[in-house]
Amino acid sequence: MSKSANRQARALLLKEYRGVLSTHSKSMPGYPFGSVVPYCLDDEGRPLILISRIAQHTHNLQLDGKCSLLVGERGAEDVHAVGRVTLMAEAEKITDGVRIEAAAQRYYRYFPESESYHSAHDFDFWVLKPVRYRYIGGFGAIHWLDNVALANPFAGPAEISMVEHMNDDHTKAIAHYVELAGLPATPPAVLVGIDSEGMHLRIGHSLYWLAFAEPCNTPTQVRQALVQLAHAEKWPALEQVEA
Template sequence: MSVQAAKHARQLLLKEYRGVLSTHSKAMPGFPFGSAVPYCLNEEGWPLILISRIAQHTKNLQADPRCSLLVAERGAEDVQATGRLTLLAEAVPLTDEAAVGAAAERYYRYFPESRDYHRVHDFDFWTLQPVRWRYIGGFGAIHWLDQVALANPFARASGGEVDMLDHMNQDHHSAIAHYVHQAGLPSAPEARMIGIDSEGFHLSIGQAIHWLAFPDSCTSPGAVRQALVAMARR
């Protein structure tokens, strides 16, 4: 049961791309402080955020890195009957130049508008290192989980994620359009594939991000290609 719950929790984390970051208030000790933040997942499957040094939540994290991220299904009519996930985490700022570069390359794919204000303003990348997860899949489906995140095997591999994304976006526009139509998503000529993991892929359509699952988990670029071809032929 916990394996299925972890999978559903991870899929919710993949499907969404914004949540409520709660930190310990520095200005009002003892009170939690909530902020809306966009996120994507790093190569470890942990949330990656880009936050301003002058923001209140950043000052809070600098004083106490313990935090939580609440993610819930977007557009839910009944929030009590749908999935939501709370990640209890330690926030870790990225300072190593190589780590910052890898984070920027990934984050810009998901949020291209962040490229400008990251360069011009005092913004830094932080990862939310999981401590424990609380997943609620609906009424009565309540779980404490120790393991939800799944490392992306294609994140840094030669011939992996970046190469597959370039190939799909440059040579397979019709296949991407088919995935969009097949999933019932809003049609848009600028739809792009921006991320691939072992369980599915992310599409950017306008300002929105959508995650579509593979029929089966993929452990190699070859398996990803087969899954994408099969989905395009449906």
């Protein structure tokens, strides 16, 4: 199976932050039920969602955890010419206190407004545990994939430390990343996540993932990559991945 397709599918899931969640309808048995949900990837690279206990899709998942999440490139004029991925998954409600806290720390960085309604209303975190992926990278680029999810080696204290350090002490560097990537300059970008292949910036209510030129597996490598980008004149080309 193509390593390149795996990486492209994973990059799409990282670049986007909302998709169509399809569940088995409880009120209309036999019919799929689609709803739009925001998501971020958890420490194991799986979609993490926060959904209301009274929502229809939640009732559906409680009856049958089999679901799918369809994610496509935002702003596409021709949806057939751009990437999209359908993740078939088993949805699992997170009930362990430690896992809930870890999920909340990550999700709130990506969607800070969610903290208020999570605490004021009956919302729960669910993780979509991958079963298989269907990735279409454009005309003729069609793949069934099994090994797309990639664990984040920095998830937890290491990531939080790096994110806080950059936001507190290196706002000029973050502004330079925004300029290099051609992203909106206002409001000011905030770094919200770092994984081995890139970083997430939040600008207003929108999220953007910027890929590193090559994977980083240690905090030292991340620091080197961020320093290089802070002095770069253009965003570096991605390291080629063999098929």
